[in-house]
Structure formats: structure tokens, C-alpha cells
Amino acid sequence: EAGVVQSPRYKIIEKKQPVAFWCNPISGHNTLYWYLQNLGQGPELLIRYENEEAVDDSQLPKDRFSAERLKGVDSTLKIQPAELGDSAVYLCASSLQGISYEQYFGPGTRLTVT
Amino acid sequence: DAKTTQPNSMESNEEEPVHLPCNHSTISGTDYIHWYRQLPSQGPEYVIHGLTSNVNNRMASLAIAEDRKSSTLILHRATLRDAAVYYCILVSGSARQLTFGSGTQLTVLP
Numbered sequence: 001e002a003g004v005v006q007s008p009r010y011k012i013i014e015k016k017q018p019v020a021f022w023c024n025p026i027s028g029h030n031t032l033y034w035y036l037q038n039l040g041q042g043p044e045l046l047i048r049y050e051n052e053e054a055v056d057d058s059q060l061p062k063d064r065f066s067a068e069r070l071k072g073v074d075s076t077l078k079i080q081p082a083e084l085g086d087s088a089v090y091l092c093a094s095s096l097q098g099i100s101y102e103q104y105f106g107p108g109t110r111l112t113v114t
Numbered sequence: 115d116a117k118t119t120q121p122n123s124m125e126s127n128e129e130e131p132v133h134l135p136c137n138h139s140t141i142s143g144t145d146y147i148h149w150y151r152q153l154p155s156q157g158p159e160y161v162i163h164g165l166t167s168n169v170n171n172r173m174a175s176l177a178i179a180e181d182r183k184s185s186t187l188i189l190h191r192a193t194l195r196d197a198a199v200y201y202c203i204l205v206s207g208s209a210r211q212l213t214f215g216s217g218t219q220l221t222v223l224p
Contacts, residue, residue, distance in 0.1 A: 004157070040216070041216060042201055042214025042216055042217055043158065043212075044214070045212065091157050091158075093157070093158075102148075102160035103150075103158075103160065103212065104160070105156075105157025105158045105159065106157050107155075107156055107157055108156075108157050
């Protein structure tokens with residue numbers, strides 16, 4: 001069974017440029033999560049989807065971050081414009097319906113903003 | 115959300131058992147105890163979870179104190195590939211997110 005796929009694995013951009021990350025969850029997983037992980041810290045939730053609906057986006061900085069999950073499968077996270085402080089690893093995870101099921105994480109996208 | 119407390123780091127020798135502690139004194143009756151680990155340059159990986167009784171799976175065992183205010187993740191025979199950050203997380207039925215702390219960095223010595 002294929003795991004959670006993320007691309008790109010690495011991205012280097014200049015500040016004020018836009019950037020997008022893509023995630024393909026495990027087949028059949030209705031719940032999708034985007035996390036941000038700063039160096040030396042645990043992941044922090046940005047947004048959670050149940051099918052196509054964003055059910056928890058309270059920690060998503062909506063002035064520059066946006067996300068979508070069309071057709072309840074793949075998802076894209078966008079930052080526009082990027083700032084130096086956005087340098088981090090962006091992780092996507094999926095699970096069966098609901099928060100209590102185990103989450104499967106992708107390898108993450110390491111973003112460097114210069 | 116209820117908080118967990120873990121040591122910042124631990125060391126173990128290869129092929130010996132490892133006991134990773136977690137304190138969660140404010141746990142509520144409906145909170146599950148989940149453990150994840152994160153190997154270098156990878157996303158976190160689910161290890162095990164439990165509610166009240168001790169749990170075993172192919173990766174590890176979870177021992178939960180009778181009062182549920184602490185738990186211990188047990189790796190029965192550490193290998194070099196077990197070197198990772200281990201996170202203890204409380205998950206309630208009404209949880210909106212997995213709240214990761216800073217975890218325990220496990221170093222396995224050959």
C-alpha cells in the first residue's frame with residue numbers, strides 16, 4: 001500500500017515569492033492534515049479536512065496561507081507571499097474518518113525562504 | 115488540552131530494552147495515550163496507543179499506570195534504527211488536533 005505522497009521534497013525560494021505544496025493521502029482516508037514543523041520542535045497543526053471540508057483551520061495564518069482539497073482526495077497548501085519565518089518542514093498526514101485514528105505522515109517538504 | 119511531560123533525551127545500548135516515560139497528570143477519563151516517533155528526515159510514525167490496559171504490538175509495548183497519570187513506552191530490544199524522537203500525545207474524543215510536545219530524543223549506542 002502506498003503511503004502519503006508529498007511533493008516537492010525540498011523547495012528554496014526568495015521572500016515574497018509564492019510557493020505551493022502538494023499532498024496525495026492514502027487511498028480511502030477521509031481525513032487530511034497539514035502540519036508545520038520548525039527545527040527542534042514537534043509538528044503543529046495548520047488545517048484539518050474531513051473529505052472536502054476544512055473542519056479546523058483555526059491555526060492557519062489566513063493572510064498568506066491557503067489550502068484546498070478538491071474532490072476530497074489530493075490537497076494543496078499555498079503560501080503567498082512567503083516570509084523568512086516560513087522556513088520549516090510542511091507535513092501532510094491522513095487518517096480514516098476522525099481524529100482518534102492513527103495518522104499516517106508523508107515525508108514532508110522542507111521549505112527554505114531566503 | 116491535557117499536557118504531557120517527557121525527558122528531553124535518553125540513551126540506550128543496542129539490543130537492550132528501553133523504557134520511555136511520559137507523565138500526564140491532568141489526563142481525563144476519555145483521553146487515549148498515543149505514541150508516535152520521528153526518524154531523522156521523515157514524518158512522524160504511529161507506534162501504539164491505549165486507554166487503560168497495557169497494549170502490545172509488533173513495534174512496542176505500552177504500560178499505563180493504574181491511575182493513568184503516567185505511561186511508559188517499552189522497546190524490548192533497541193536497534194540503531196530505533197534512534198528517533200518519541201512523542202507521547204493525549205487524544206480525546208473531542209480532540210481537534212494531535213498536540214505534539216518536544217518529545218524524547220532517543221540515542222541508541224552500538
